[in-house]
Each structure stands twice: as structure tokens, then as C-alpha cells.
Amino acid sequence: MRGRSAIRLARLQQALAGGGTLRLADAARLCGVSEMTIRRDVAASGGTMTFLGGWLMMARDPQFAPLYNLDEQKGSHPLAKQRLCQRAAGFIDDGDSLFIDCGTTLMPLVGTLDAFDQLTVVTYALNVANAVSHLPNVRLVLLGGLFHASSSSFESDAMAASIRRLGINKAFISAAGIHPEKGVSCFHFHEVVPKQAAIDSAGQRILVTDDSKFGVIRPAFFASLDQFDIIVTDAETGQHLQDARPTPEEAGAPRVMIA
Amino acid sequence: MRGRSAIRLARLQQALAGGGTLRLADAARLCGVSEMTIRRDVAASGGTMTFLGGWLMMARDPQFAPLYNLDEQKGSHPLAKQRLCQRAAGFIDDGDSLFIDCGTTLMPLVGTLDAFDQLTVVTYALNVANAVSHLPNVRLVLLGGLFHASSSSFESDAMAASIRRLGINKAFISAAGIHPEKGVSCFHFHEVVPKQAAIDSAGQRILVTDDSKFGVIRPAFFASLDQFDIIVTDAETGQHLQDARPTPEEAGAPRVMIA
DNA sequence: ATTCAAATGTTATTTTAATAACATTGGTAG
DNA sequence: CTACCAATGTTATTAAAATAACATTTGAAT
Numbered sequence: 001m002r003g004r005s006a007i008r009l010a011r012l013q014q015a016l017a018g019g020g021t022l023r024l025a026d027a028a029r030l031c032g033v034s035e036m037t038i039r040r041d042v043a044a045s046g047g048t049m050t051f052l053g054g055w056l057m058m059a060r061d062p063q064f065a066p067l068y069n070l071d072e073q074k075g076s077h078p079l080a081k082q083r084l085c086q087r088a089a090g091f092i093d094d095g096d097s098l099f100i101d102c103g104t105t106l107m108p109l110v111g112t113l114d115a116f117d118q119l120t121v122v123t124y125a126l127n128v129a130n131a132v133s134h135l136p137n138v139r140l141v142l143l144g145g146l147f148h149a150s151s152s153s154f155e156s157d158a159m160a161a162s163i164r165r166l167g168i169n170k171a172f173i174s175a176a177g178i179h180p181e182k183g184v185s186c187f188h189f190h191e192v193v194p195k196q197a198a199i200d201s202a203g204q205r206i207l208v209t210d211d212s213k214f215g216v217i218r219p220a221f222f223a224s225l226d227q228f229d230i231i232v233t234d235a236e237t238g239q240h241l242q243d244a245r246p247t248p249e250e251a252g253a254p255r256v257m258i259a
Numbered sequence: 260m261r262g263r264s265a266i267r268l269a270r271l272q273q274a275l276a277g278g279g280t281l282r283l284a285d286a287a288r289l290c291g292v293s294e295m296t297i298r299r300d301v302a303a304s305g306g307t308m309t310f311l312g313g314w315l316m317m318a319r320d321p322q323f324a325p326l327y328n329l330d331e332q333k334g335s336h337p338l339a340k341q342r343l344c345q346r347a348a349g350f351i352d353d354g355d356s357l358f359i360d361c362g363t364t365l366m367p368l369v370g371t372l373d374a375f376d377q378l379t380v381v382t383y384a385l386n387v388a389n390a391v392s393h394l395p396n397v398r399l400v401l402l403g404g405l406f407h408a409s410s411s412s413f414e415s416d417a418m419a420a421s422i423r424r425l426g427i428n429k430a431f432i433s434a435a436g437i438h439p440e441k442g443v444s445c446f447h448f449h450e451v452v453p454k455q456a457a458i459d460s461a462g463q464r465i466l467v468t469d470d471s472k473f474g475v476i477r478p479a480f481f482a483s484l485d486q487f488d489i490i491v492t493d494a495e496t497g498q499h500l501q502d503a504r505p506t507p508e509e510a511g512a513p514r515v516m517i518a
Numbered sequence: 519a520t521t522c523a524a525a526t527g528t529t530a531t532t533t534t535a536a537t538a539a540c541a542t543t544g545g546t547a548g
Numbered sequence: 549c550t551a552c553c554a555a556t557g558t559t560a561t562t563a564a565a566a567t568a569a570c571a572t573t574t575g576a577a578t
Contacts, residue, residue, distance in 0.1 A: 039537090298567090
């Protein structure tokens with residue numbers, strides 16, 4: 001009786017591949033073995049599966065990973081993003097058709113959408129799509145293609161054309177770097193096309209970015225600052241931007257909103 | 260102090276919008292309130308959120324939905340699907356480019372893919388895409404469009420064209436109904452186009468279906484039985500199909516595999 | 519202000535899960 | 549066949565979460 005543990009683990013993994021959880025008791029029955037044996041199997045699996053209070057699940061980090069660890073909690077990053085998105089959500093109206101960019105910055109924005117009537121969300125990010133897919137009041141259009149795990153987003157030749165066909169009301173754009181003169185940049189080159197297409201075709205362009213991105217340059221530039229109508233940001237970045245442009249009402253200057 | 264519970268729930272919901280979990284203690288701190296209050300809030304939320312062993316999460320997140328309830332467990336459906344998929348996986352080779360249909364039937368198939376080298380998976384189903392997205396050895400191509408929650412899949416004008424451009428090695432197709440004379444059907448009309456395109460363009464077509472679908476007719480027909488090269492099914496359906504075609508080697512007859 | 523009731527906090531109790539310790543089984547080498 | 553050892557099962561113990569009970573706070577009406 002050698003290697004049976006591996007067989008059981010494979011079977012459980014297969015059962016859980018599509019997401020979902022299993023009661024410990026059910027996992028045990030599924031494998032025809034005692035609960036203790038399942039516990040030992042999972043413990044020996046080296047972290048591919050875990051128990052969460054009696055429920056077995058795949059421990060793929062991003063999904064299951066707690067949002068805040070007690071340690072990093074003082075760094076109020078997630079809270080900051082929530083504040084930014086709360087502010088950004090102020091620009092949304094019932095019936096809008098929104099473009100939501102990839103990354104984690106705009107994630108809390110999705111959490112605010114259930115308060116509206118009949119929105120449409122266009123995105124090329126898998127994480128955004130998953131969050132939106134649960135909202136009954138939001139129509140979801142996902143722009144597919146080849147998946148890039150690094151940014152949880154898709155790349156496609158047809159991306160730009162698809163976006164231009166869609167009629168986007170308001171585009172919420174995120175960035176990995178924002179520099180007062182050089183402009184706005186991101187990590188991955190395949191993000192450039194959809195970002196630019198959304199900026200081109202949207203009625204209103206809203207850049208959402210926190211202080212940690214200010215002054216930073218990342219590999220791929222995709223826009224200059226004055227291509228945005230509104231910039232929602234933290235106090236520090238906001239101050240910088242307003243100092244750089246003493247007359248924010250002048251033509252082409254985005255309105256800066258501090259969250 | 261009225262309606263604060265709702266405010267806290269909204270905040271938590273927003274924090275969890277992108278998926279993931281929160282420790283009870285962290286949720287309490289996030290809202291500046293005691294753990295007991297969070298417990299009461301969640302209990303009053305009417306099932307939108309739940310605790311799983313001290314972790315707060317969105318209840319409807321498929322990631323955390325239980326696969327089997329103790330009650331329905333006797334009906335060994337999920338086990339049957341696993342057996343079918345195990346059998347179906349036998350047709351996969353390293354380097355293959357696979358089409359995987361929507362629904363839950365083919366979900367366990369994804370669980371077998373980590374054993375191969377360098378696969379490509381093409382799908383128009385969000386649940387399949389999510390499962391595949393975690394596999395480092397599989398390239399994922401998601402065919403996007405307008406999302407349909409009923410089947411967790413996408414609809415698009417460009418679907419057929421996209422599929423034909425892709426070069427699919429083996430197409431794994433699921434069905435909601437399979438009838439010996441009338442053919443193979445599904446619930447949703449928007450599934451017909453991608454299914455047919457995949458059947459048209461794939462090198463090998465593999466229908467995977469369990470006994471509960473046999474003799475059933477659903478709203479949308481998409482293929483006849485002899486359009487498949489292989490049918491992977493349970494004992495009962497397999498017997499029926501073999502009886503109906505006494506000479507399975509005759510031209511155009513699919514090979515029937517009983518799992 | 520005073521009073522009341524809803525909301526929240528605190529503590530105690532029950533239930534459940536996780537761990538540890540020990541007993542049993544079963545395959546395999548000698 | 550027998551003795552051994554890994555694998556598994558069983559039971560006991562510990563830790564943690566869910567519930568319940570009761571105390572305290574807080575906001576609004578009188």
C-alpha cells in the first residue's frame with residue numbers, strides 16, 4: 001500500500017479543480033477512508049490544499065489569500081484603495097456603460113456597483129469579470145483572448161476593434177506608474193492596446209491611482225496625464241498635480257480629486 | 260444609531276468584492292466594532308456572506324460553494340462526472356490544443372490537465388477559464404463577449420470566427436440532452452454557435468455525457484450523434500448507443516466508451 | 519434631563535475542529 | 549509463514565469557533 005496518498009490527493013484535487021469546497025467528512029467518504037487520513041494527506045500535500053474550518057479547498061493563493069494579514073494591516077493600502085474607489089464611484093450613474101481596467105486598484109469599485117440600476121461593465125481582466133459576474137444588475141462584457149496570469153488579463157488582436165464597437169460611457173483606468181511629465185505607464189505591454197482604446201473611445205476618462213505610484217515610471221507608457229478628464233488620487237499625489245498645474249480650469253487639464 | 264449594520268455590511272461586501280476572505284478579527288477591526296457585532300451583521304445579511312471556520316467570505320463565490328451536501332451525496336453524480344472525465348482525459352496528449360465546453364460536466368477534466376506538458380485550452384466558459392487560469396502548464400484562450408450567468412459562459416458575434424482561426428486539436432463537448440435519433444441538445448441558444456464551430460474545426464470531437472441526459476431533448480439542438488468521433492458515457496447510455504448501432508465500425512459511427 | 523429600546527460589548531457555555539497519542543491493519547521482505 | 553513497518557483507524561486531548569446569556573452603551577423621543 002504505497003502511494004495511495006498521492007492517488008487520493010489527485011482525486012480530491014480533481015474534484016476541487018473547478019472551485020468549491022468539500023466537507024472533511026465528504027472528502028473522507030469520497031476516498032473511502034477515515035477523516036484522519038484525509039487530514040494527513042492534506043498536511044503532506046505541501047500546501048496545494050487546505051482546510052478552512054472543516055472545509056477542504058484548493059489553496060491557490062490569490063483567491064483564498066486573506067485580504068489583510070494582521071501584520072500588514074497597519075499599512076492601510078487596501079483601505080486607501082477602498083477610499084479611492086468610493087470616490088471614483090461618485091461619477092457613476094444608473095444606466096452607465098463602464099470600462100474597468102485590470103489590476104487590484106479598481107477591485108473595490110466593483111463592490112459599489114450593486115447600488116446602481118442596469119450598468120454595463122466592459123473589462124479585459126479575469127478578476128474584475130469574476131467579481132462583476134455575481135451582480136444581477138450589471139451586464140458583463142469580457143474581452144477575451146490569450147490569458148496573462150501576471151496581470152490576470154487577456155490579450156487579443158481584436159481588442160482595440162472590440163472596444164471601439166462598444167460605446168463606453170466612462171472609462172476607469174489604473175496605472176502602475178504616473179509621472180508628471182513623462183505620463184502614465186503600466187507593467188505589461190499587452191495592456192497598452194486596451195487601455196488606449198478605452199481612453200480613445202470613452203466619453204469620460206477617469207484615472208484612479210494612489211500615492212505609491214507617483215513619480216514612478218514602468219515599462220509601458222500608455223497615456224499622458226492630460227488625456228484624462230478626472231484623476232482620483234491620494235493627498236500627496238493630488239497636491240503635486242495641482243501644484244504643477246496652477247490653473248486646473250485651463251483647456252486639457254484633468255480635474256484632480258483627492259479621496 | 261440606525262442602519263449602521265447595513266453600512267458595515269456594505270463595507271465588508273466591498274472589501275470582499277474581488278474575492279478572497281477576511282478573518283473575523285480583521286473584519287471587526289475594519290469596521291471598528293466587536294467580533295460579535297460582525298457575527299450578528301452577517302447573520303442578518305440573509306446569506307450574502309458566510310463564515311467558514313472563522314473566515315468571512317461571499318457566500319455565492321463558486322470558489323467556496325460546497326460540492327456535495329451530505330444529503331444529496333448518495334446520488335453519486337459528481338463521482339460519475341469524475342469517472343467520465345478521467346476516461347475522457349485518456350485522449351489528451353502533451354502539446355494538445357483543447358476546446359472545453361461550458362457546464363459542470365467537464366469541470367473535473369480540468370483537474371487532470373496539470374499532469375500534461377504545454378497544453379492550450381480554448382473555452383467560452385468563465386468557470387472553466389477560472390479553473391484553467393491556475394495551471395502554469397496550460398495556455399488559456401478565453402473567448403469573451405456578453406456574459407450569461409445561467410451557463411457561466413459568453414456570447415459573441417465573433418465567436419465562430421475566433422474558433423475557426425484557432426486550430427483546435429480535440430474538442431470536448433458537453434450536452435444537456437442526447438437523443439439517439441434527434442441528436443444532441445443544450446439549454447441555451449447562444450451555446451449553439453461555439454459548440455458547432457468547435458465541432459466543425461476540431462481534429463477530434465469527444466462528447467462527454469452521463470446517463471441522466473439520455474433520451475432527453477433540450478431547447479437547442481446543436482449536433483447529430485454521428486458528428487462525434489468518440490462518446491464517453493455511462494453504462495446505460497453506452498449500451499443503448501451500441502445496441503442502436505450494431506456495427507460500430509461502420510462509417511460515420513462514433514466510438515462509444517463506457518467509463 | 520430622563521427614559522426607553524435598539525445596538526453593541528462582554529462573558530460564559532456549548533459545539534466543533536485540530537492535534538496528539540496510541541491501537542490496528544495489511545502488504546511485503548526475509 | 550512470520551515479523552516488521554508503513555499506512556490507517558480509533559480514541560483522547562486541546563484549541564478554537566459558534567452560540568447563548570447577560571451587561572453596557574448610545575441615540576432619539578418624551
